[in-house]
Amino acid sequence: MKSAGVRVARTSTVGSAVATIRHGLHGARSTSLNLIKVLRANPLTLIGFIVVLFISVTALLVVVVPPVSQALLGRAISIAPYDPNALLPCPVVGNSTVCAQPPSAEHFFGTDRSGRDVFSRVLVALPLHLAIGFSVAGFSLLFGGGLGLIGGFWDKPWTIGGVVSLTIMRITDVFLAFPSLVLALAIAATLGRGTIPCVLAILLTWWPYYVRLTRGEVLAVKHQPYVVASRSAGVSEGRILFRHVLRNILEPLVVYFTMDVGTVLVVFSTISFIGIGVPPEVPEWGNMVSAYGDYLLLFPWMVVFPGLAIFVTVLAFSLLGDGLRDILDPRSRRALTQAAIPATSVASSAVRSEA
Amino acid sequence: MGRNPSDLVIFVGKRLLQLIAVLFGVVTITFFFTHIAIPNPCNVWSGPRATDATIQLCIHNNDLDKPPLTQYFNYVVKLATGNWGASPRGVLVLPTIFAAFPQTLELVLTALLFMVVLGIPLGVVAANNSGRWLDHLVRTFYLSGWATPTYLGGVVLSIAIGPVLGLPRSGAFGTIPTPETFPRGEVFHMSVLDALVNLNFSAAIDAVLHLILPASALAFINLGIATRMTRMSMLEVLPMDYVKTAKIKGLSDFRVLYKHALRNSLISTTTVLGITAGGLLSTTVVIEEIFQWPGIGSYAYEAITKYNFNGTIGVVIFFAVGVVVANLVADILYGILDPRVDWR
């Protein structure tokens, strides 16, 4: 038996197992090529991704084009075909003025009872919603996530960190008791109505979820063998925090954030629906459904299109987030492939510690 | 182990203490918003149409000229003794809330029932067919529910779908109960139960019909939570060895799924459902308004649109209490269902 001048490595059976399974699971690692393949395998996620992209670009255009065109061309062009607040002249039919026109070539989504173009109103409401969704979710992620990180990482009882952590969690519990809608009611009654108080109410009730989520994830990671091993090997706390903990909790947080943008949207429009959010005449999807809900059977377009707008937007974000979870979460992904192969525990634990 | 009935008392007791602590926090926050955040509270409290005299009276009655800590103490005492104020017309807040609550409870419980009966099997089906078209279908279904705001679902159901199915759109009863039709009166303040107690079966059926649409609206939107949780925990449970053991014993697929696998995934699903129930309360504000359902949600809607300050704040506190209690129940359920939890 000739070993043609090759160095012989002595590996144990565990090593061979790891090699086998690593080769077998080679496809499960996230390389960008693989991401595309996985996206194709998850058609729903792909749809969500495309729609989210489309919506974001549209929103961006609505906001950016007027000032840019003003600067470049001297006059502001807007993507919306009509001014969303303009009361357009209503056609006369017979001897009555019928303002609510069904969808047509000039008015894609028809007009409402005051003669305003529904399409323009729906379009203009888009950046408002996206901005609120992203900013509330983003702030909550940073603020709540930061607090959760502190609360989870430095939570040994009877230390300063422990006391701080406990306080954070108790305060979080109190804020968690208020549903967003309910606190919005309270703020509307005391501080007044409008977009800002509404956003404030949502913000105040949103960050606690991120504290809970982050803390849970941090605690789960903290007790993993590789973290304990790093600590006993003398790695500094800061390095552990950034290298191990942060990297591993990032993925569930991203998933949650993506879905959350949609959820914030729903809550915001619900508060506006009740009437204590955006002022009545400002174009906003919840407002529009509230104003014309009763006419669903008579003039469906006035309700259906704003409703569809919010439905599609939130669905897209949810599909993307839900699908991202299955793609990104290493635990569930690896657990799914691993569990399918009834390997011995020696091999499976060897793979798991590679996190 | 630490799971004797006497240990359960300790278990529940510890959590009750936590509940009281959180309740204090809740009251503190409402105090902050009602007393501190507003420069002249009485201006807001007395409503937009109040006169100077009313405002002066309000300041005097509510000790607003005293230091904040005294105010806080008095406030807490007032709440604890049941003095939650009155509407501008003088209708006491707390009794109104207590009268309206059971009706909402009926709605929420029915919605929960729908969520459990429909949502959980859907989650099981999705997990069992993970990755295949059935899974994608179920996921699209519950994500659609999640993406439909409460008001949209409610409006569509009540105006478009309800008439098609012949279901009544508003109210809890077709006609208001009178002493003739309801000799024993409204005992529970829950439409179906009251009708049954009064042995008025046609009214009971009528009440059930009225219940279907709003409960469905509530349930459809939140179905996703039950389905998603069940699917997720089933996906964790199904690869476990004890499921293999159950299969190899010769049990049918159905038994393996529902008796062995589901039992273990129900632990987390029930907890999540309990927490959701708390949130469901606040969703009733919208649903009850759309369906004219005479519960707390309607009361809250009216209070905010008619500038009933005490009513609004009363409802806010009540909802927060509801959430905390629901979380407590969920926590206790988890401790009971998971045999590994130590009660001590």
Place this chain on the structure above:
Amino acid sequence: MVDSVLRIENLSVDYEVGAGTFHALRDVSLEMTPGRVAGIVGETGCGKSTLAHAIPRLLREPPARVRRGKVWFRGIDVLALPRWKLPLVRGTGISMIFQEPINSLNPAYRIYDQLVEAVRIRKMRETGKTPGVLPSLEPHDYSTGASPKASEALTRPLLPSPADRKRLHLTRDRDAHRADVLEYLRLVRINDPETILDLYPHELSGGMRQRIMIAMALSEKPSLLIADEPTSALDVTIQAQVLTLMKELMEEVRTSILFISHDLGVIAEMADDVGVMYAGHLVEFGPVAEVYSRPRHPYTKALLRSVPRQYKDDGPLPSLPGSVPNLSHLPSGAHFIRVVRSPDRSAPRNRVPVSKRQKGL
């Protein structure tokens, strides 16, 4: 000619994982003689667990795929059975015990509930009221024990007379069920079984749990018991106890057992025949004494050589160089190759064919 209890013909199983197909089993064929213990031995990842799970169709079908082959259990083509008939063959026909006792028992139910479930299935099938044991499948006759001291619990029929079978009422005979469960627990050498009936699995030790698993499997009197590394997760001393128990039971009742292990010593002790697996292939099969003393396949030889021997001191321990090749990209032809990875990863990996394909394998 009596139908062999298990006959596997050219079984090939693949896993579709991410980017590629992972050949877990390649053309595995073997035949078990009734009443003998067949051991399967091999390195981790060689496919023994896959083989064990493939027989009662416990593999999760989306990632796993049976490419071809047949599994005959007492004349029944298991792989061709419709899904609804599959539970009928399991339990009273083929049973299995797994490696991790903590995961094998349902944490939400007490020991008694889980054991009585198995007993009831057996009884229901013996009554003939449920389509339990397949019509063509006669219950395994546990009384053909080589030893005259056959284990009472296993040889005594649960429902001795047709009258008993007719009378079986699952809920009213609770005391009878309880007595049966206790008897099976005593069978696996658990003293004072009454004390553990109301406990949950997490309240017991690993050795106890594995005994309970054995009791549960045997209580349904299967014709074939598959043991997938039953002692690998136990401490050495407990391992010895459980193995002794299994050996004693096997001597008493002579059921057919397919015993999977990576431990050559355990196989030597427990098995009558042994099959050696490597990279999805069954490279050698024969009576254990013969395979161990006169191995024919180079892998078997290398494997036997790598077992540390207590009394020799010939220098460094022999081991197989490199590692098992990538099972997704096995080259055709050479079936026993080791992949040696040189420390410099940029250099192409060298394949070291240790031996070319043997004829007939």
